[in-house]
Amino acid sequence: MTDQALDPPPARPAEDAPAAAPLPAAASVPPVRSEVRSEVRSEEQPEAQPEARSDLRPEMRPEMRSDLRSVTRPEAQPGPVADTLPPGAARFVGRIRELAELRAEISRPGLAVSHGESPDRARVLLVVGRPGVGRTTTALHLAHQLASRYPDGRFFLRLTGDGGEPIPAEQTVQELLRAVTGRAAGSPPGTPAHRPAPAAPAVPPSADDTGPGPGDANTDRPEPEGDVPAPADAAGALRKAFAGRRVLLVLDDVTDAEQLAGILPETAGSLVVATSGGPLPGIADVRPSTLGGLSTAAGIALLAQALGDTRLTNDPRGAESLVQEAAGHPSALRLIGGWLAAQPRLSLSEAAVRLRAASARSLPAARATDGLAPPELLAQAGSEAPAVTPAKTRTAADDVPAPPAVPGELVRAFRLVYETLPGTAARMLRLLVLAPAGLVDAQAASALAGCSVPAAQSTLEDFVAGGLLTPGSQEAHYLVPGCLRPLLRGLVDSRDRPEDVRLARARMLERTVRLLLSCRAALGGEAPADGLPRTLRFASPSVAAGWLESRLPALMSAARMAVADGELDTLARRLLAALVRALTAAPAATPTLTERYDLHRLVLEIAERRGLHRERAAALINLADLDAEAGRHTEAVARYRAALDAARVCADTEAEGRVLEALGGAHLALRDLPRASDWFGRALALRQARGELGHQARLHARIGSVLTYLGRYGPALREWRSAAGAHRRLGDVPSQARALTEAARVQEYAGHPEDALRTCRDALYWARQAGEQRLEAAVLLRLADTLDRLGDSGGAALQRVAAQRLFRPGEFPAV
Numbered sequence: 001m002t003d004q005a006l007d008p009p010p011a012r013p014a015e016d017a018p019a020a021a022p023l024p025a026a027a028s029v030p031p032v033r034s035e036v037r038s039e040v041r042s043e044e045q046p047e048a049q050p051e052a053r054s055d056l057r058p059e060m061r062p063e064m065r066s067d068l069r070s071v072t073r074p075e076a077q078p079g080p081v082a083d084t085l086p087p088g089a090a091r092f093v094g095r096i097r098e099l100a101e102l103r104a105e106i107s108r109p110g111l112a113v114s115h116g117e118s119p120d121r122a123r124v125l126l127v128v129g130r131p132g133v134g135r136t137t138t139a140l141h142l143a144h145q146l147a148s149r150y151p152d153g154r155f156f157l158r159l160t161g162d163g164g165e166p167i168p169a170e171q172t173v174q175e176l177l178r179a180v181t182g183r184a185a186g187s188p189p190g191t192p193a194h195r196p197a198p199a200a201p202a203v204p205p206s207a208d209d210t211g212p213g214p215g216d217a218n219t220d221r222p223e224p225e226g227d228v229p230a231p232a233d234a235a236g237a238l239r240k241a242f243a244g245r246r247v248l249l250v251l252d253d254v255t256d257a258e259q260l261a262g263i264l265p266e267t268a269g270s271l272v273v274a275t276s277g278g279p280l281p282g283i284a285d286v287r288p289s290t291l292g293g294l295s296t297a298a299g300i301a302l303l304a305q306a307l308g309d310t311r312l313t314n315d316p317r318g319a320e321s322l323v324q325e326a327a328g329h330p331s332a333l334r335l336i337g338g339w340l341a342a343q344p345r346l347s348l349s350e351a352a353v354r355l356r357a358a359s360a361r362s363l364p365a366a367r368a369t370d371g372l373a374p375p376e377l378l379a380q381a382g383s384e385a386p387a388v389t390p391a392k393t394r395t396a397a398d399d400v401p402a403p404p405a406v407p408g409e410l411v412r413a414f415r416l417v418y419e420t421l422p423g424t425a426a427r428m429l430r431l432l433v434l435a436p437a438g439l440v441d442a443q444a445a446s447a448l449a450g451c452s453v454p455a456a457q458s459t460l461e462d463f464v465a466g467g468l469l470t471p472g473s474q475e476a477h478y479l480v481p482g483c484l485r486p487l488l489r490g491l492v493d494s495r496d497r498p499e500d501v502r503l504a505r506a507r508m509l510e511r512t513v514r515l516l517l518s519c520r521a522a523l524g525g526e527a528p529a530d531g532l533p534r535t536l537r538f539a540s541p542s543v544a545a546g547w548l549e550s551r552l553p554a555l556m557s558a559a560r561m562a563v564a565d566g567e568l569d570t571l572a573r574r575l576l577a578a579l580v581r582a583l584t585a586a587p588a589a590t591p592t593l594t595e596r597y598d599l600h601r602l603v604l605e606i607a608e609r610r611g612l613h614r615e616r617a618a619a620l621i622n623l624a625d626l627d628a629e630a631g632r633h634t635e636a637v638a639r640y641r642a643a644l645d646a647a648r649v650c651a652d653t654e655a656e657g658r659v660l661e662a663l664g665g666a667h668l669a670l671r672d673l674p675r676a677s678d679w680f681g682r683a684l685a686l687r688q689a690r691g692e693l694g695h696q697a698r699l700h701a702r703i704g705s706v707l708t709y710l711g712r713y714g715p716a717l718r719e720w721r722s723a724a725g726a727h728r729r730l731g732d733v734p735s736q737a738r739a740l741t742e743a744a745r746v747q748e749y750a751g752h753p754e755d756a757l758r759t760c761r762d763a764l765y766w767a768r769q770a771g772e773q774r775l776e777a778a779v780l781l782r783l784a785d786t787l788d789r790l791g792d793s794g795g796a797a798l799q800r801v802a803a804q805r806l807f808r809p810g811e812f813p814a815v
Contacts, residue, residue, distance in 0.1 A: 094298030122270035129291035132331030132483030235262030257282030293328025306337030318348030338466030436557030516578035697726035
């Protein structure tokens with residue numbers, strides 16, 4: 001018995017799809033007798049063929065297999081080279097020595113060569129330095145210089161989360177695998193780069209937003225096919241994808257060598273450029289390239305980008321003093337350059353004096369054990385309200401490793417710039433650190449600061465000009481520099497009351513919900529909600545899809561933020577519901593497997609915190625479905641059992657029926673056929689009590705398949721006949737014909753070929769009534785097999801000739 005023979009397709013509710021829909025064309029072309037099975041079975045019915053009667057299985061000859069592949073599997077066309085590298089700096093200055101050392105490191109013979117061995121993995125270059133010194137900029141500049149050497153793909157991944165937490169290697173492998181192969185591990189062959197979104201997690205309805213329920217759980221989950229690995233073996237799939245390819249990886253902000261487990265290509269022709277705050281013990285044969293401050297000449301060139309050559313030429317000593325006071329720190333010099341550009345009357349010498357004076361204010365070291373700079377770090381800024389230091393309670397963020405110390409020269413430069421900002425602009429700047437994933441646009445800034453969208457856009461552009469924000473990969477999208485986030489968090493902690501911060505966060509999340517609802521309406525071709533401002537509307541479905549795909553990481557971060565707050569559960573539930581609906585309407589913006597887990601875990605966290613048993617059942621169902629999709633069937637069974645308890649507590653019989661059938665499918669995947677039959681039987685009893693004929697037809701077929709595997713042909717025959725009767729009452733003639741054909745197969749296994757012949761003739765009648773030629777041809781081939789068993793080779797030949805006439809030329813190989 002093959003493994004595939006026991007893997008039934010997932011169950012589908014009758015309201016979503018017919019219980020016995022025809023198979024896709026690629027799977028329904030039966031070139032020979034043994035392929036009849038895939039045509040006559042309903043889509044939910046696994047092949048019923050017992051191992052004990054293997055002599056009844058006609059085998060497909062090798063030449064027919066190759067013919068079938070030529071019909072059903074068109075040759076894949078090569079696509080464009082994958083390249084996810086962000087654009088490099090428009091005007092890169094300095095780092096000539098460091099770049100030369102890094103390029104020389106590529107050709108240096110490694111330890112393996114010195115020991116007389118061949119290199120067993122890609123060369124790893126490590127760029128280290130303090131925050132804001134330009135590690136990422138330098139790594140990307142080098143990657144763009146070398147891009148042509150790696151024609152098989154260039155990829156960029158950030159290995160640190162929004163709060164500074166390291167991203168697990170498993171999640172990174174999943175994201176990289178999708179970027180390299182075009183689909184995540186566990187996706188069926190032919191799946192596009194982004195798969196359709198998972199079913200919606202149940203979110204309770206609110207006054208203006210109805211959430212999906214447990215019946216909307218992931219019931220149409222595709223099963224992995226062929227040699228596509230489950231996500232549990234994603235690292236192996238990634239190694240296979242990298243085999244024989246020359247790829248370039250840029251891994252930004254690596255905090256631990258363990259994050260690189262399973263990521264490094266095992267091909268000597270590939271290259272990995274990693275950035276980190278320090279050395280990474282555990283990775284052999286890596287020589288860190290440490291970035292310090294820029295040279296005086298390079299620092300002046302960086303200032304010239306903001307101020308122009310004339311102003312620097314008029315005060316060369318002042319320019320040198322300014323670079324020296326900033327210790328050549330690139331981010332500090334950008335801040336100072338933007339600040340000076342807005343003050344054309346201020347001389348460079350005076351600016352250097354002010355920067356030097358800032359260091360005399362006894363600033364503490366800019367390190368915060370909880371991710372926030374000390375309240376006194378930037379006290380007395382402009383005309384702002386007096387500082388209020390709230391008492392902090394320990395949260396999950398307290399477990400995040402402390403960020404690296406912010407360099408003193410950067411702190412002084414930031415302080416110099418921040419003190420000159422108007423009060424409203426300063427408030428907006430520090431609140432931008434609340435933006436999910438550090439990604440800011442005019443909508444988010446407007447909601448956080450409570451101002452109009454045009455005013456927010458104008459202020460953001462001023463921040464970019466002043467070096468306080470960096471342009472994002474999309475137009476009108478900006479990023480809060482990572483080196484400034486600890487300082488801004490410290491300002492929020494010291495300047496804003498907790499209730500004001502929560503209100504700003506709630507405004508931003510509410511704006512996000514409205515944008516998601518507008519996005520879903522645009523994707524579905526629906527009219528926007530009444531009263532929706534024009535600034536929240538999308539011009540076309542393509543614009544909405546692009547926004548959703550580019551904002552997906554930030555949207556996931558917003559959902560995590562809302563749930564972690566603990567006081568915004570209603571808003572968090574609305575956000576999750578709107579996000580899932582938007583993803584369902586835009587299959588191109590599919591979350592990764594880890595993000596799908598996160599979505600359902602967030603729903604589960606809220607449901608358990610609020611005692612919402614219906615939502616808890618739905619979230620557990622979806623999590624169990626993902627476990628089953630990943631091949632973790634034992635874990636799936638445990639989650640299904642927990643979901644069953646939750647469904648029974650709230651008397652949700654729809655969810656209970658869904659779980660009972662899923663438990664049967666999980667035990668079937670575990671090859672525990674008796675338990676699978678038992679759970680299917682319980683599900684059938686529940687569906688019969690609810691009077692759901694479509695579900696009954698499917699469950700009769702699944703029970704019939706399992707009983708056939710167990711060799712219990714009498715009960716199996718009754719189940720298949722019951723399935724045929726249910727399909728007849730539903731008016732589903734094609735499925736009725738398929739069920740009768742399976743019944744004939746069981747009769748043949750049981751040693752009753754005459755009865756099988758009569759049942760085949762009944763199936764043939766109903767197949768002709770359905771008017772489906774492929775189904776009729778498949779039944780004819782089934783009938784020919786039965787006649788062969790009875791010794792009527794002439795009649796069998798006539799049936800095959802009749803079946804061959806029903807296929808298009810080239811689809812039916814010669815036997």
